[in-house]
């Protein structure tokens with residue numbers, strides 16, 4: 001993980017997709033980014049550089065693309081990424097108490113990583129669970145109808 | 160009364176469609192009066208016809224499964240339970256317009272549905288509902304996952320996202336995607352619900368569909384209900400239902416206001432519940448209904464919406480990038496008791512500019528919630544602030 005280039009495996013997977021699709025190479029960007037983030041936990045600089053070569057998109061454009069999306073991170077994050085919905089239905093359902101419970105328990109704010117590198121907490125917008133708010137996502141899994149007690153219990157299960 | 164949840168043998172709509180010519184399929188969809196369920200309500204048959212007639216070496220069908228409008232979650236249920244029918248709808252659209260490939264753009268928040276969707280794609284290939292469908296007609300579908308960006312539900316932004324292009328670049332229109340969409344080829348972008356309904360219309364006929372709804376908004380609509388109600392969830396209603404009837408159904412009588420169409424929709428106050436109806440010609444919606452009980456502060460609601468737009472604007476054009484910030488500041492000023500009538504008037508003037516000069520539907524629709532919430536509840540909030548001062 002400490003190397004400075006994409007693994008052969010990832011490069012081969014991208015080429016495989018390219019062969020299968022036979023579309024302009026710039027269309028590979030989104031799928032490649034998901035694969036890279038899955039591998040490294042974030043999108044390292046060297047990966048953006050290499051993706052620029054692979055896709056033919058200028059480095060600055062790759063960078064602008066990546067930084068636009070909530071779920072791509074250009075910095076290393078905690079082992080688990082926890083997203084809290086801050087949009088209206090979850091707000092009405094009491095998301096502030098959930099966030100407060102988490103901040104009090106772990107001593108960090110939204111957008112920050114716990115000192116032990118276990119969690120990165122952040123807000124995101126409506127995640128389509130509005131009938132079951134307050135809602136959160138941990139590493140892509142959804143949790144709903146949170147209460148201050150329940151959210152801490154759930155987080156305890158993540159090492 | 161049910162269109163979406165009607166009895167249905169998977170494959171029935173596709174078989175019927177493949178017995179017809181593409182022109183007959185388009186004609187059937189036109190006769191049904193089906194309009195897009197993603198929010199804008201564009202007639203689906205017409206969209207397909209434009210794409211069929213446009214020049215291009217290849218054509219594409221894109222299913223918009225980005226479902227990012229706050230308060231909307233009906234596509235979540237459809238993807239979970241009905242991806243086989245969705246794939247059929249995509250294949251029908253492909254036959255109608257002459258496409259060989261399709262994409263499902265699935266929002267990153269729904270990553271947990273990816274195994275369900277991919278499983279359904281593999282099953283459809285095995286069952287002959289994808290792949291080689293008829294002599295000289297092949298169609299296949301793949302999924303691309305989004306990564307958390309509301310504006311990517313807007314069809315040109317979605318295409319930018321699929322293409323690896325930074326957000327905003329393609330937001331000058333026309334041309335529309337039906338002429339120059341994905342990699343500049345004619346492209347149909349349709350919502351999940353639209354495509355499922357198209358499959359059912361092919362199976363049961365356009366007359367069956369038209370028996371529900373109104374003259375201008377035929378058929379039914381899936382509505383996602385959240386907020387201060389006893390039974391939040393997904394409901395199928397005929398177009399033309401009043402807000403009052405809807406609230407009665409979901410246990411939301413006594414509400415102070417209802418936001419229809421999500422953050423970018425409009426706010427309906429209680430005085431209008433029994434006269435306003437859910438329909439493209441009255442109160443349109445992609446399916447979001449958020450209910451506010453008597454104790455809610457509507458300025459707090461508006462502040463939450465404006466925070467949403469500030470966060471989700473792609474920043475490509477000035478009216479939207481800067482306008483949202485000013486509107487948010489105005490609401491905050493009202494809430495803290497610092498605003499005057501003049502601040503509100505300036506903000507409303509800015510709304511007109513944003514509606515005219517923003518480059519895409521995000522900036523253009525921000526005035527919907529701002530004007531309607533401010534219009535109904537602004538004076539009350541200003542007066543309250545005045546008393547405190």
Ligand SMILES: Cc1cc2nc3c(=O)[nH]c(=O)nc-3n(C[C@H](O)[C@H](O)[C@H](O)COP(=O)(O)O)c2cc1C
Nearest residue numbers: 195196197223225226227312313314349350353520
């Ligand atoms: C900011 C914005 C977000 C949108 N999000 C979605 C969405 O999540 N899903 C969707 O189907 N349509 C969305 N739309 C509408 C699409 O641009 C497009 O009209 C729709 O996908 C067309 O499909 P339909 O005709 O079947 O409704 C959005 C529009 C705007 C302006």
Ligand code: SF4
Nearest residue numbers: 474475476479519522
């Ligand atoms: S209106 Fe807003 S979201 Fe749309 S292109 Fe302009 S800045 Fe981007």
Ligand code: FES
Nearest residue numbers: 085090127129130
């Ligand atoms: S408002 Fe939180 S999931 Fe929709």
